Amino acid sequence: MQKNKREIKKKVDLLIYGEWLISPGKKQGQDIIPNGAIAIEGDTIVDLGSGEDLKKRFDPKETIDAGQGIILPGLINTHTHAAMTVFRGLADDFSLMEWLYERIFPAEKDNVDENLVYWGTLLACAEMIRSGTTTFADGYFFADEAGRAAKQAGMRMVLAKGIVEFPTPDLKDPRKNIESAKRLILNWQDDPLITPAVFCHSAYICQPRTLIKASELAEKYNLTFIIHVSETEEEVCKVKEQFGKPPVLHLESLGILNENFLAVHCVSLTEEEMEKLKDYKVKVSHNPESNMKLGCGVAPIPDLLKKGVLVGLGTDGCASNNNLDMFQAMDCAAKLHKVSQMDPAVMKAKTMVEMATKAGSQILGLDNQIGTLEKGKKADLIVVDINQPHLVPLYNPYSHLVYAAEGADVKMTIINGKVVMKDRKLLTFDEEEVLEEVRKIGKRIKSSLNL
Amino acid sequence: MQKNKREIKKKVDLLIYGEWLISPGKKQGQDIIPNGAIAIEGDTIVDLGSGEDLKKRFDPKETIDAGQGIILPGLINTHTHAAMTVFRGLADDFSLMEWLYERIFPAEKDNVDENLVYWGTLLACAEMIRSGTTTFADGYFFADEAGRAAKQAGMRMVLAKGIVEFPTPDLKDPRKNIESAKRLILNWQDDPLITPAVFCHSAYICQPRTLIKASELAEKYNLTFIIHVSETEEEVCKVKEQFGKPPVLHLESLGILNENFLAVHCVSLTEEEMEKLKDYKVKVSHNPESNMKLGCGVAPIPDLLKKGVLVGLGTDGCASNNNLDMFQAMDCAAKLHKVSQMDPAVMKAKTMVEMATKAGSQILGLDNQIGTLEKGKKADLIVVDINQPHLVPLYNPYSHLVYAAEGADVKMTIINGKVVMKDRKLLTFDEEEVLEEVRKIGKRIKSSLNL
Numbered sequence: 001m002q003k004n005k006r007e008i009k010k011k012v013d014l015l016i017y018g019e020w021l022i023s024p025g026k027k028q029g030q031d032i033i034p035n036g037a038i039a040i041e042g043d044t045i046v047d048l049g050s051g052e053d054l055k056k057r058f059d060p061k062e063t064i065d066a067g068q069g070i071i072l073p074g075l076i077n078t079h080t081h082a083a084m085t086v087f088r089g090l091a092d093d094f095s096l097m098e099w100l101y102e103r104i105f106p107a108e109k110d111n112v113d114e115n116l117v118y119w120g121t122l123l124a125c126a127e128m129i130r131s132g133t134t135t136f137a138d139g140y141f142f143a144d145e146a147g148r149a150a151k152q153a154g155m156r157m158v159l160a161k162g163i164v165e166f167p168t169p170d171l172k173d174p175r176k177n178i179e180s181a182k183r184l185i186l187n188w189q190d191d192p193l194i195t196p197a198v199f200c201h202s203a204y205i206c207q208p209r210t211l212i213k214a215s216e217l218a219e220k221y222n223l224t225f226i227i228h229v230s231e232t233e234e235e236v237c238k239v240k241e242q243f244g245k246p247p248v249l250h251l252e253s254l255g256i257l258n259e260n261f262l263a264v265h266c267v268s269l270t271e272e273e274m275e276k277l278k279d280y281k282v283k284v285s286h287n288p289e290s291n292m293k294l295g296c297g298v299a300p301i302p303d304l305l306k307k308g309v310l311v312g313l314g315t316d317g318c319a320s321n322n323n324l325d326m327f328q329a330m331d332c333a334a335k336l337h338k339v340s341q342m343d344p345a346v347m348k349a350k351t352m353v354e355m356a357t358k359a360g361s362q363i364l365g366l367d368n369q370i371g372t373l374e375k376g377k378k379a380d381l382i383v384v385d386i387n388q389p390h391l392v393p394l395y396n397p398y399s400h401l402v403y404a405a406e407g408a409d410v411k412m413t414i415i416n417g418k419v420v421m422k423d424r425k426l427l428t429f430d431e432e433e434v435l436e437e438v439r440k441i442g443k444r445i446k447s448s449l450n451l
Numbered sequence: 452m453q454k455n456k457r458e459i460k461k462k463v464d465l466l467i468y469g470e471w472l473i474s475p476g477k478k479q480g481q482d483i484i485p486n487g488a489i490a491i492e493g494d495t496i497v498d499l500g501s502g503e504d505l506k507k508r509f510d511p512k513e514t515i516d517a518g519q520g521i522i523l524p525g526l527i528n529t530h531t532h533a534a535m536t537v538f539r540g541l542a543d544d545f546s547l548m549e550w551l552y553e554r555i556f557p558a559e560k561d562n563v564d565e566n567l568v569y570w571g572t573l574l575a576c577a578e579m580i581r582s583g584t585t586t587f588a589d590g591y592f593f594a595d596e597a598g599r600a601a602k603q604a605g606m607r608m609v610l611a612k613g614i615v616e617f618p619t620p621d622l623k624d625p626r627k628n629i630e631s632a633k634r635l636i637l638n639w640q641d642d643p644l645i646t647p648a649v650f651c652h653s654a655y656i657c658q659p660r661t662l663i664k665a666s667e668l669a670e671k672y673n674l675t676f677i678i679h680v681s682e683t684e685e686e687v688c689k690v691k692e693q694f695g696k697p698p699v700l701h702l703e704s705l706g707i708l709n710e711n712f713l714a715v716h717c718v719s720l721t722e723e724e725m726e727k728l729k730d731y732k733v734k735v736s737h738n739p740e741s742n743m744k745l746g747c748g749v750a751p752i753p754d755l756l757k758k759g760v761l762v763g764l765g766t767d768g769c770a771s772n773n774n775l776d777m778f779q780a781m782d783c784a785a786k787l788h789k790v791s792q793m794d795p796a797v798m799k800a801k802t803m804v805e806m807a808t809k810a811g812s813q814i815l816g817l818d819n820q821i822g823t824l825e826k827g828k829k830a831d832l833i834v835v836d837i838n839q840p841h842l843v844p845l846y847n848p849y850s851h852l853v854y855a856a857e858g859a860d861v862k863m864t865i866i867n868g869k870v871v872m873k874d875r876k877l878l879t880f881d882e883e884e885v886l887e888e889v890r891k892i893g894k895r896i897k898s899s900l901n902l
Contacts, residue, residue: 088843089850093799126840292786293854295795322854323841332783335743336790344746348544389577390774390858392539392886393893395902399540403744403773407841408859435843442844451846 013417014040015060017051018071018383020397023373024350025358032397038071040379043192043417048373064419068387069411070397072353073373074134074156074380075326076360078285079226079264079314081140081162082149083120085127086111086441088318090449096232096294103449104319108141110448111441112169117142118149119437124324125153126431130424131325131407134380134415137262137285137314137364139199139226141170143184147194154420154428156380158364159188160199160226163214165207178213185221193416195366197262199226203247204238208254215256224283224365225256229263232296236268248273257282262363264314265290266304267297274300278307283363286355288333290316298340301333302347312360313352325407330356334402349398383412464868465491466511468502469522469834471848474824475801476809483848489522491830494643494868499824515870519838520862521848523804524824525585525607525831526777527811529736530677530715530765532591532613533600534571536578537562537892539769541900547683547745554900555770559592561899562892563620568593569600570888575775576604577882581875582776582858585831585866588713588736588765588815590650590677592621594635598645605871605879607831609815610639611650611677614665616658629664636672644867646817648713650677654698655689659705666707675734675816676707680714683747687719699724708733713814715765716741717755718748725751729758734814737806739784741767749791752784753798763811764803776858781807785853800849834863 021036037051039058047054091103117140128136135156138146143161150157161184162168163177171180185196198218200206206214211227218225230236230247243250248269251257257280264285266277277284286301301311313333315324330352337347361371369378384405386392391400391409413421420428472487488502490509498505542554568591579587586607589597594612601608612635613619614628622631636647649669651657657665662678669676681687681698694701699720702708708731715736717728728735737752755762764784766775781803788798812822820829835856837843842851842860864872871879 085840086844088841088855089846092847092850092854093796095794095796099795123840123843130840289786292790293795295789295793295797297793298790318855322850323857325841325857328779328782328857331779332786335740335783336787338746339743339749339787342746342748343546344550344744345544345546346746387886389536389574389581389882389886390539390776392574392889393537393896395540395893395897396543399543399773403543404539404769406774406776406779406857406859408857431840435838435840438843442846445844446846 009057009059012039012041012046012058012060014062014064015054015058016064016066016071016383018066018069019386020070021048021373022070022072022397023048024073024354025372036071038373038381040417043378045373045375045377045379047375064412066383066412069383069385070401071381071383072401073357073371074382074413074415075132075356076312076364076371077128077133077136077314077324077326078312078360078363079287079316080124080136080138080324081317082124082136082138082146083117083140084317084319085123086116086120086438086445088322090319090445092322099294107445107449108169111445112141114142114145116441117145119434119441121146121149122153122429122434123438125150125155126426126434127324129153129155129413129421129426130410131327132382132384132410132413133324133326134382134413135360135364135366135370137197137226141168144187147188150194152429154415154418155193156370156415157194158197158224159184159194160197163198163200163210164205165210177210178217181214182217185217185223189221197224197226202228202235203250204235204242211251211256212254218260222260224260224262226262226264229266230268231265233268246270246273248276252276252280260365265299267291267299269300274304274307277304277309282309284309284311285314285363286311286333287314287316288336289329290320292332292336294320298336302337302341310359310363311355312363313356326356327401327405327407330402349396349402352402353398379414379417381414382410384409385411460508460510461497463490463492463497463509463511465513465515466505466509467491467515467517467522469517469520470837471521472499472824473521473523473848474499475524475805476823487522489824489832491868494829496824496826496828496830498826515863517834517863520834520836521852522832522834523852524808524822525833525864525866526583526807527763527815527822528579528584528587528765528775528777529763529811529814530738530767531575531587531589531775532768533575533587533589533597534568534591535768535770536574537567537571537889537896539773541770541896543773550745558896558900559620562896563592565593565596567892568596570885570892572597572600573604573880573885574889576601576606577877577885578775580604580606580864580872580877581861582778583833583835583861583864584775584777585833585864586811586815586817586821588648588677592619595638598639601645603880605866605869606644607821607866608645609648609675610635610645611648614649614651614661615656616661628661629668632665633668636668636674640672648675648677653679653686654701655686655693662702662707663705669711673711675711675713677713677715680717681719682716682742684719697721697724699727703727703731711816716747716750718742718750720751725755725758728755728760733760735760735762736765736814737762737784738765738767739787740780741771743783743787745771749787753788753792761810761814762806763814764807777807778852778856778858781853800847800853803853804849830865830868832865833861835860836862
């Protein structure tokens with residue numbers, strides 16, 4: 001009898017047990033499983049539920065007992081410029097224009113090349129994997145190199161190159177910007193981990209003709225169209241001056257707002273613009289730390305959520321944050337809106353975890369693959385070690401994830417069924433080599449700016 | 452000759468080398484020493500400077516090469532209720548009154564005893580040591596037990612018991628509150644690590660007579676007098692209703708404002724009140740994360756600093772934060788004021804590090820002992836490990852400490868010349884035992900509230 005029972009167990013590659021298993025976005029009561037487990041075959045989640053139940057039903061090649069850990073979906077960073085890790089801390093505490101025109105732009109002009117983007121992105125991947133991010137949406141120069149780094153790291157990525165109207169380190173002739181964006185799409189469209197996207201810098205830098213062409217390109221390949229929108233009041237003024245309308249209304253007039261449109265920042269919006277975002281099912285990426293640090297303002301996220309607009313969370317690049325830790329982003333966002341609205345009940349912990357997981361997958365168009373822990377979805381998940389002083393006692397796992405945990409509490413990261421970090425050790429690439437290469441790049445940047 | 456040279460080396464207990472040595476608060480240019488070292492004898496800093504120089508001049512019993520690390524003074528948490536770690540995450544995302552009257556107060560009433568305070572404080576010490584805090588100012592019940600825990604952990608502490616006007620778990624008869632506060636002072640006044648203080652809850656809970664007596668007690672022993680001031684608009688209204696004046700003016704009318712007065716929070720202040728704080732040389736403890744999470748508002752810290760008011764940083768207790776990580780407090784404070792003033796140049800990284808170290812020692816009256824790295828001061832210092840993806844490259848150590856580092860980056864903590872944590876291992880007590888005991892307490896709290 002014993003033997004028969006064993007024989008009917010389903011073979012899987014990996015079975016992971018943890019004190020808590022969380023799938024944010026599921027119905028209340030079904031989202032938290034105490035003493036849970038998850039079964040993985042290849043790149044896919046086969047089943048999840050109580051550990052006791054799964055133990056009876058599965059025969060895993062490998063078992064990982066995460067012990068006092070919270071298993072949850074990998075975090076989704078919906079907006080960054082990964083390679084900008086190389087500029088981390090280069091220009092803090094300056095006014096916005098000084099920051100951009102006297103530090104960041106000159107540093108980029110003199111230093112950005114394939115080598116910088118590859119190593120800078122790989123450094124970002126190390127940091128993200130270590131702090132529980134499994135998917136990131138990236139927009140920068142030499143995007144093929146960024147994609148190559150993410151592949152090397154084993155990360156899931158939405159990959160885009162920045163479309164602007166002036167010569168860039170990777171494209172001397174801006175008239176070819178759409179063509180170049182198209183080439184990137186063709187290079188990556190069949191990759192299992194990397195999904196191309198189209199990324200225009202903003203309505204104040206990109207001309208209407210460019211925005212329309214870029215939008216058409218995104219539509220043709222059914223990809224996300226990403227653009228910075230209303231990050232600062234200054235940007236709003238510029239767009240109004242040029243086009244007679246604030247950014248969202250200007251973009252509407254170009255006919256490019258739709259459900260694949262991802263508006264990043266959305267700090268300065270009128271009520272009318274918020275209604276437009278809702279009506280066109282536009283998605284929003286909220287980057288609270290960058291907005292705070294650059295003194296841009298507070299995005300009206302609670303209002304957008306009330307209207308039903310889908311909002312994901314992002315860190316922005318390291319020139320303005322200065323790390324890529326999504327735990328800190330969750331914490332900061334929750335606290336920022338509570339104090340901004342003088343209401344401790346807005347932006348609850350569970351809302352924040354959903355924003356960093358399920359909503360992130362939705363706004364990037366990847367919710368059929370990731371964002372929740374469900375049968376048939378890709379196995380992108382992390383384990384947070386709760387056997388630590390700052391995570392004891394535990395009354396509510398969501399609360400700990402948002403208000404008490406930090407990136408370094410992630411003890412395991414799995415992407416597409418593959419363990420990419422275990423017990424704080426990266427398994428996909430040589431971290432020390434990356435640190436060394438980026439230190440060299442940092443030295444070059446420093447001397448190029450005569451610092 | 453070689454031998455002679457060796458013989459004149461001064462013997463010390465400990466010599467620590469690090470890639471960067473920072474003593475915030477020193478003159479520009481003298482505050483950052485690359486490839487620095489610090490020599491410690493007993494509990495005292497004997498010298499500091501370039502590693503090469505100190506190597507020639509000192510003969511240490513023990514040498515620690517902190518390698519790619521930043522050596523800096525231990526962080527000073529100027530306000531917490533340490534034992535409240537046991538309530539961490541018990542009541543998040545509620546309105547302020549629901550939080551206090553339906554969760555925290557009932558949980559305290561039914562559960563706070565010597566055992567809870569001892570283990571809760573020891574857990575807090577574990578968390579603080581791990582995140583680089585070497586001194587904390589504490590106010591709670593059963594303060595002797597809190598002191599006992601801090602002694603056990605080897606932490607420096609400013610110790611006070613909460614004076615209120617109603618029966619508390621540790622004092623049934625509130626008429627004896629001043630007497631009880633005095634007993635605590637007598638118990639601890641000669642301790643090398645623990646400095647007693649007097650702590651009244653607030654002007655809306657403590658009656659004028661109590662405030663005056665408590666202030667007299669603090670004056671008699673030359674101790675800091677701590678009180679929550681203007682944490683919320685509601686508090687301001689209550690005080691105005693009762694006494695016809697906002698809190699700071701009410702406290703002035705009682706004649707108790709002076710340079711040993713430590714006003715905690717100071718969120719809602721009038722211009723007149725800010726001037727009073729300056730005139731009386733009152734000290735301020737800023738607790739940005741607690742103020743944000745409870746939706747209290749933004750303390751006018753940049754304005755206070757402009758006036759020359761001394762401001763230190765605090766985490767507040769874990770019922771409202773929910774961790775004791777001073778790195779996060781620095782980061783949050785800087786970003787909060789930047790966005791609040793729409794100015795990325797306010798509250799610079801260096802200002803924040805100074806606030807968390809030197810200013811903290813000043814507002815607690817401990818600046819003759821700690822707060823900077825200087826010859827003759829007590830050896831309270833930490834080492835931040837910068838050989839990590841999120842701390843590479845490095846252009847400015849202050850920037851990394853505030854905007855990129857997290858508590859877990861602290862690899863060594865030294866208090867009063869004693870290494871209390873090395874390579875993330877606590878050396879003064881059994882951490883697993885503490886976690887176990889606090890988990891038990893957490894279970895009791897949970898069942899007492901029928902959660």
